Amino acid sequence: MEKIPFMKMNGCGNDFIVIDNRGNRMNSVQVAPFVQRICSRRISLGADGVLFLEESSVSDFSMRYFNADGSEGEMCGNGARCIAKFAYTLGRAMRYASEVFPNGTNVNLIEPVDRQTIRIRTYERGVEDETLACGSGSTASAIIASLLGKTRPPVNLHTRGGVLQIDFQIGPEHIDEIYLAGEAKIVAEGHLLPDAWR
Incomplete structure (x- = not known):
């Protein structure tokens, strides 16, 4: 088998082997025994689990999580945080991934928490880095x-x-009544003097 690129990550000590599987490189591998072997501490790389970054038809990517025993888990909170950081290191590449946006676009990585709560991280074009909010x-x-x-x-x-x-209203053909609320602070006030632009 060819070499498999990976990244070793941990969330508060919960450690994972992260593999970008968007090219389906792992399709030829029997996943359960593979995961068991590479998660074995002292005889292989060792980890609590394996995260696969995969293609998604509804978002920029999806995550598959496998426990060290080879079983597939439904969700892993620490793993989700790690895969978001892993994808963020794909942020610059992902923002140019679609021909629909020839000048690139922002990349928003979201994790729905419940029916009215989402966690979000944003890689912003122009800034070319993660911003605190968009x-x-x-x-x-x-x-x-x-x-x-x-x-x-x-x-x-x-x-x-x-x-x-x-807040917004979802209509039959349009999204209406869109409101964005959040903190806005005044942190400085002053004057630009002519020497600033001469």
């Missing part, structure tokens, strides 16, 4: 999550910089 990206994410049946308005978006609340 209002337009949060609004789009809340609406799309609701259209997919994951949430319902109003939706609380937990960004790295704080909580944004998005």
Whole structure:
């Protein structure tokens, strides 16, 4: 078998082997015995589990989680945080992934928590880095999550910089009455003097 690129990650000590499987490189592998072997401590790399980053028809990517015994888990909170960070290191590449946006676009990674709560991380074009919050990206994410049946308005978006609340009405043909609420602070006031632009 060819070499398999991986990243070793941990969330609060809960450690994982993370593999980008969007090219389906793992299709020829018997997953359960593979996971059991590579998660074995002292005789292989060792980990609590394996995370596969995979293609998704409804989002930028999906996560599959396997426990160290080879069984597939439904969800892993620490794993979700790790896979989001792993994908963020794909952020720059992902923002150019679609020909629909020749100038690139923002990448929003979301995790629905319940019917009215989402965790979100954003890699923003122009900034070329992760930002603490993106209002337009949060609004789009809340609406799309609701259209997919994951949430319902109003939706609380937990960004790295704080909580944004998005409210809207889903009509038969349009999304109307869109509101974005969140903290806004004044942190400085002053004057630009002519030497600033001469």
